[in-house]
Amino acid sequence: MIDYIAAAITALLLIVGALFALAAAIGLVRLPDLYTRMHSASKAGTVGSGLLLLAAGLYSQDPAILARAVAGFIFFLLTAPVSAHLLARAAHRSGYDLDALSVRDDIRDR
Numbered sequence: 001m002i003d004y005i006a007a008a009i010t011a012l013l014l015i016v017g018a019l020f021a022l023a024a025a026i027g028l029v030r031l032p033d034l035y036t037r038m039h040s041a042s043k044a045g046t047v048g049s050g051l052l053l054l055a056a057g058l059y060s061q062d063p064a065i066l067a068r069a070v071a072g073f074i075f076f077l078l079t080a081p082v083s084a085h086l087l088a089r090a091a092h093r094s095g096y097d098l099d100a101l102s103v104r105d106d107i108r109d110r
Contacts (some may be wrong), residue, residue: 017051
């Protein structure tokens with residue numbers, strides 16, 4: 001019985017993680033400029049890859065591997081948004097303009 005519950009949770013994590021990864025990939029292709037693409041990749045990509053990592057850790061049924069998967073997920077959550085922010089800031093400072101669809105630029109409007 002426990003094996004079926006673990007398999008169902010693993011399948012759910014795989015499906016949700018794959019949907020988040022798909023949303024990130026679609027965002028990278030469809031969004032108009034670097035800043036919105038980074039937002040898509042850092043938010044949805046982080047959650048998607050983290051859920052896939054948790055599914056792999058849960059599927060292994062080894063507490064040591066699950067602990068590493070949880071540590072990796074926390075690492076994703078802490079580092080991906082920070083790195084995306086720093087890359088966007090560097091792009092803004094180098095003069096990469098927003099797309100015409102963007103409403104406002106809070107940094108340049110100061």
